[in-house]
Amino acid sequence: MAVSETIACPAAPQQIDLDRCVHCGLCLNACPTYRELGLEMDSPRGRIYQMVGVANGAPITPSYLEHIGLCLACRGCESACPSGVQYGRLVEDARAQIEQRVKRGWLAARLRRFVFVRLLESRAALTVAGTLLYLYEASGLKALLRGVASLKLLGRLGDLAQLAPSAEPPFFFSQIGRTFPAQGNPRRRVAFLAGCIANVSFARLNEATVRVLQRNGCEVVIPEGQGCCGALHVHAGLREEARKLARRNIDAVLGGGFDAIITNAAGCGSTLKEYGELLADDPDYAEKARAFSALMRDVTEFLASVDLNPEMGAVNAAVTYQDSCHLAHGQKVRSAPRQLLAAVPGLEFREMPSSDICCGSAGVYNVAQNQMAMQILARKMQSVNACGAQIVATANPGCMLQLQAGVRLHGSGQRVMHVVEILDLAYKNHAR
Numbered sequence: 001m002a003v004s005e006t007i008a009c010p011a012a013p014q015q016i017d018l019d020r021c022v023h024c025g026l027c028l029n030a031c032p033t034y035r036e037l038g039l040e041m042d043s044p045r046g047r048i049y050q051m052v053g054v055a056n057g058a059p060i061t062p063s064y065l066e067h068i069g070l071c072l073a074c075r076g077c078e079s080a081c082p083s084g085v086q087y088g089r090l091v092e093d094a095r096a097q098i099e100q101r102v103k104r105g106w107l108a109a110r111l112r113r114f115v116f117v118r119l120l121e122s123r124a125a126l127t128v129a130g131t132l133l134y135l136y137e138a139s140g141l142k143a144l145l146r147g148v149a150s151l152k153l154l155g156r157l158g159d160l161a162q163l164a165p166s167a168e169p170p171f172f173f174s175q176i177g178r179t180f181p182a183q184g185n186p187r188r189r190v191a192f193l194a195g196c197i198a199n200v201s202f203a204r205l206n207e208a209t210v211r212v213l214q215r216n217g218c219e220v221v222i223p224e225g226q227g228c229c230g231a232l233h234v235h236a237g238l239r240e241e242a243r244k245l246a247r248r249n250i251d252a253v254l255g256g257g258f259d260a261i262i263t264n265a266a267g268c269g270s271t272l273k274e275y276g277e278l279l280a281d282d283p284d285y286a287e288k289a290r291a292f293s294a295l296m297r298d299v300t301e302f303l304a305s306v307d308l309n310p311e312m313g314a315v316n317a318a319v320t321y322q323d324s325c326h327l328a329h330g331q332k333v334r335s336a337p338r339q340l341l342a343a344v345p346g347l348e349f350r351e352m353p354s355s356d357i358c359c360g361s362a363g364v365y366n367v368a369q370n371q372m373a374m375q376i377l378a379r380k381m382q383s384v385n386a387c388g389a390q391i392v393a394t395a396n397p398g399c400m401l402q403l404q405a406g407v408r409l410h411g412s413g414q415r416v417m418h419v420v421e422i423l424d425l426a427y428k429n430h431a432r
């Protein structure tokens with residue numbers, strides 16, 4: 001990447017945010033990259049030092065790009081910081097600044113535009129990609145590649161083959177625009193945001209989420225006009241693209257008379273709850289964005305706040321829970337998923353060590369920074385294996401993909417499930 005120092009740069013880490021850091025170092029042990037590398041430059045404090053340098057006129061160097069790029073934006077440091085440093089905002093601002101000042105090569109720029117604009121924002125493109133993925137799986141090529149990959153013969157390509165999502169036809173796009181009635185007495189009316197890639201790769205999880213909400217007295221509307229939430233765009237520094245997507249979702253949902261807007265993806269939820277900040281300077285949308293964010297709930301947070309329907313059958317297994325970073329650190333939701341798991345008869349909960357340290361998924365991080373992501377995953381799997389649970393529960397589709405790869409590479413046959421999938425199973429077991 002070439003660096004330009006001449007372009008005006010309105011996006012940048014704000015001095016007021018940088019000044020909050022008192023350099024105490026209490027965040028270091030919460031940082032997955034510092035735990036792996038032991039390097040100050042790859043710690044939250046070290047990255048803040050580097051951002052301060054750039055804010056004071058230092059050039060954006062390849063070294064700066066490397067250390068900011070290696071950050072997972074997991075916000076583990078935010079939870080650990082006693083001074084209230086908003087590290088997530090700092091790293092997003094740093095990436096937005098990089099996006100504006102650093103010129104990418106022709107191919108990298110085209111590829112980025114294709115993924116973030118052409119693919120994630122278009123139902124048609126995602127459907128085509130999902131169909132191609134399905135054909136790749138049905139041909140047996142995926143199983144073959146994963147088999148060879150498990151022999152460690154393919155290096156990085158093998159790791160990427162392990163991480164590739166599956167296609168789950170029929171895709172959930174066909175449900176968008178529908179309304180699902182509450183079971184029993186209708187108590188709430190909620191909107192469900194189905195995501196972008198999740199419509200293709202987590203269609204069954206989305207269906208399970210709707211069923212569990214119905215069983216808990218919710219009329220579930222899947223509003224027409226919704227689309228990608230823009231979380232991946234924000235994390236990549238593409239703020240303007242994210243704002244366009246936020247406006248689209250606000251127009252699709254707000255005014256529908258909903259008691260809550262629900263997501264089952266912690267990574268998306270974190271950004272959806274921050275639409276108010278993202279559009280704070282937009283005179284037409286600032287107010288609407290704040291109203292939208294105030295209604296946003298992670299599905300686990302929502303279900304833990306209602307009188308949970310107790311008509312569940314037993315799920316006889318030991319379960320552990322991997323905190324999704326953007327739920328635990330981004331949204332400060334830690335107890336709700338554990339509370340729901342505790343409500344399932346037969347389920348034995350086993351806390352794993354360091355459950356709130358990132359698994360290495362982090363949006364597209366496991367593809368873009370594959371080596372570090374796989375190193376972090378290997379360490380995570382030591383914790384998973386140590387607790388001896390048969391089910392690894394989590395609350396984010398991206399974490400599920402990463403943990404599934406972890407089980408294939410380092411595990412002992414554990415089943416990776418979203419918390420709502422476990423509830424769905426318990427409700428089904430009751431009906432049997």
Ligand code: SF4
Nearest residue numbers: 021022024025027081
């Ligand atoms: S980010 Fe917070 S915890 Fe880390 S060095 Fe700065 S003040 Fe200390």
Ligand code: SF4
Nearest residue numbers: 031071072074075077
């Ligand atoms: S966001 Fe995560 S990876 Fe980045 S500095 Fe903080 S703890 Fe480390």
